[in-house]
Amino acid sequence: MSGKVERFEDLIAWQKARQLTVEIYRITAGGEFSRDFSLRDQIRRAAVSVMSNIAEGFDRGSRGEFHQFLVIAKASCAEVRSQLYVAQDVGYISQETFSNLSGTANELSKIIGGLRAAVQKQRDEK
Numbered sequence: 690m691s692g693k694v695e696r697f698e699d700l701i702a703w704q705k706a707r708q709l710t711v712e713i714y715r716i717t718a719g720g721e722f723s724r725d726f727s728l729r730d731q732i733r734r735a736a737v738s739v740m741s742n743i744a745e746g747f748d749r750g751s752r753g754e755f756h757q758f759l760v761i762a763k764a765s766c767a768e769v770r771s772q773l774y775v776a777q778d779v780g781y782i783s784q785e786t787f788s789n790l791s792g793t794a795n796e797l798s799k800i801i802g803g804l805r806a807a808v809q810k811q812r813d814e815k
Contacts, residue, residue: 694747696747697743697744697747697748700743700747700804701800702743702759702762702797702800702801703740703743703744703747705796705797705800706736706739706740706743706766706797707740708793709736709739709740709769709790709794710733710736710737710740712790712793713732713733713736713769713790714736716776716781716782716786716790717729717733720781721780721781722776722781722782725779728772728775728776728781731772732769732772732773732776735765735766735768735769735772736765736769738761738762738765739762739765739766739769739801740762742758742761742762742765743759743762743801745758746758746759746761746762752808752811752812755808756808756809756812759801759804759805759808760805762801763798763801763802763805766794766797766798766801767798769790769794770791770794770795773791773794774787
């Protein structure tokens with residue numbers, strides 16, 4: 690894709706956050722994880738928060754607000770990673786599932802960090 694990003698759906702960060710959210714919903718839909726309502730709901734909310742904050746910040750229209758929402762999205766990504774440790778530690782997910790999802794969340798965090806830095810640079814140049 691070339692040119693200016695017009696919609697939040699065009700952002701790689703949002704697309705990856707959407708994929709992570711789908712995976713979180715999948716792993717929390719069955720087995721013991723599905724019956725731990727507190728952890729299940731919390732990790733789902735955190736995953737949804739990542740993609741929602743990217744979208745909301747983008748559509749706010751100001752670089753300053755977008756930057757702040759990216760800060761929140763990145764923090765929610767860390768929350769997902771932390772909750773994945775709990776899920777692994779109590780036996781809800783395997784080491785392989787943990788590694789895959791944690792890796793995805795780490796990659797997403799880096800993408801959001803890069804986007805945040807780019808937005809900050811644009812903000813500083815104004």
